[in-house]
Amino acid sequence: MGVNLLVDEIASRHQLLWPISVSIGIVACKIVYEFTGLLSMLCFRGYTKLSDKDKVEWKNRGFSTFHALFVAVAAFYLLQISGLFDEFSYDESILKRRSALSETVLGVSIGYFLIDMAMILWYFPALGGLEYVLHHGLSMFSIFLSLVSGEGQMYILMVLFSESTTPFVNLRWYLDVSGLKNSKLYVYNGVALFLGWLVARILLFIYFFVHMYLHFDQVKVLD
Numbered sequence: 001m002g003v004n005l006l007v008d009e010i011a012s013r014h015q016l017l018w019p020i021s022v023s024i025g026i027v028a029c030k031i032v033y034e035f036t037g038l039l040s041m042l043c044f045r046g047y048t049k050l051s052d053k054d055k056v057e058w059k060n061r062g063f064s065t066f067h068a069l070f071v072a073v074a075a076f077y078l079l080q081i082s083g084l085f086d087e088f089s090y091d092e093s094i095l096k097r098r099s100a101l102s103e104t105v106l107g108v109s110i111g112y113f114l115i116d117m118a119m120i121l122w123y124f125p126a127l128g129g130l131e132y133v134l135h136h137g138l139s140m141f142s143i144f145l146s147l148v149s150g151e152g153q154m155y156i157l158m159v160l161f162s163e164s165t166t167p168f169v170n171l172r173w174y175l176d177v178s179g180l181k182n183s184k185l186y187v188y189n190g191v192a193l194f195l196g197w198l199v200a201r202i203l204l205f206i207y208f209f210v211h212m213y214l215h216f217d218q219v220k221v222l223d
Helices: 002-043 045-049 052-081 100-122 130-149 153-177 184-214
Strands: none
Touching: 002 045, 002 052, 002 100, 052 100, 052 153, 100 130, 100 153, 130 153, 153 184
16 A cells, blocks of 8 residues: 555656746746846847847747756766766666656756747748657657656657757857858867867767667667
C-alpha cells in the first residue's frame, strides 16, 4: 500500500513538472525577446535603423540563441558529467533513464518551440517557411513522446545538443544585417560555425546512429 502511494506521488510530481517547465520555457523566451530589443536599442545604434521585420527577427534570434545555449549546456552536463547515462552505472536500460533535470530541460525546450512556432505562424513567412513549421512540429512531437513515456531521453538530448551551432548561425545573420559581412569577426564566426557543424551535426549524428545500432536490442523494445 505504502509503495503504491509512493509511486503515485512520484508520478503526479512528474506530471506537474511538465507544464511548469514548459511555462518556464515560454516565459523565459518572452523575457529574453523583450530584453534583446531593449539592450540592442541602448547598445547598438544600427538597431533603430532596421526595418520592423528585421527588428522582429533580431529579437526572435535573441531567444533562439538563449534556448540553444541552455539546451546545449544542459545536454552536455546530463550526457557527459551527471552520470545519468553512464553505460554501467545502473541496472536499468540506458534508454529508459530520466531525471527531474532531464525532464525540465525537455519541457523548457517544448516551451521554446511553442513560442517560436507561434511567431513563425503569426509572421509567416517572414521568420521561416513550411520547413520551419515541419521542423518545430516534429521536434515538439518527439520531445513530448519522450516526456510522456520517459524513454529515449538520451537520444533527444543528443539531438538538442546539436543546437550548439545555432548561436553561430544567428551571429552570422546579425553581422550580415549590420553591414559587417566583410569583417574579421564574420570570418572567425564562419570558421567556428564550420567546426561546430562538423562536431555537433555530423560527427555527433554518426555516433548517434552507431549507438542506436549497438543498442538495438534496447531500442526495439521501446514503447
